[in-house]
Amino acid sequence: MIVLDYRDQRPLYEQIVERFQELIEKRILPQDMQMPSVRSQAMQLSINPNTIQRAYSELERRGYIYSIKGKGSFVADITSLMDVRRAGWEEELEHLAEEGYSIGVERARMEEIIRRAETRAVRAGEPAGRTAAYTAGAGEPVVEVDGPGSGTDGQRGIDHDQSRRSDKAI
Secondary structure, eight states, rough: OOOTTTTTSSSHHHHHHHHHHHHHHHTTOTTTTTTOOOHHHHHHHHHHHHHHHHHHHHHHHSSSEETTTTEEEOOOOOOHHHHHHHHHHHHHHHHHHHHHTTOOOOOOHHHHHHHHHHHHHHHHHTTTEEEEEEEEETTEEEEEEEEOOOSSSEEEEEOOOOSOOOOOOO
């Protein structure tokens, strides 16, 4: 799901890159799945196609998508990207554990913190009351959003009550 927050100081293309990265990393957008076309994505979000093109270019530069001339953009195999991120994370966690021990944090407390983080991560992966599904419709892939957070608090998302259409999402 792509929800743009117009109160966010970051450029829209950066928000789009971040959201697609999350969807790809969580495997909501699986490897080799075709990305929405630049034109359809721009129309869906009511933004300039150059913004989507810039986001797609950045995603390709980072290794999250690849393009096939005349066919479109597709989700890349991110196995090696995730391996690098995991290695960096493990190194960072090791430094944090060393620091924790040096300031007197006991092992049991560290394990409690890890369990709590694990619980939050599991919940974040399958948010209660909010679903994201990647479906194909009319020849174009579309991500549908349902649940809290897709409203009008400065964000553009899908407006489910249809009484107003100021929200847009993929």
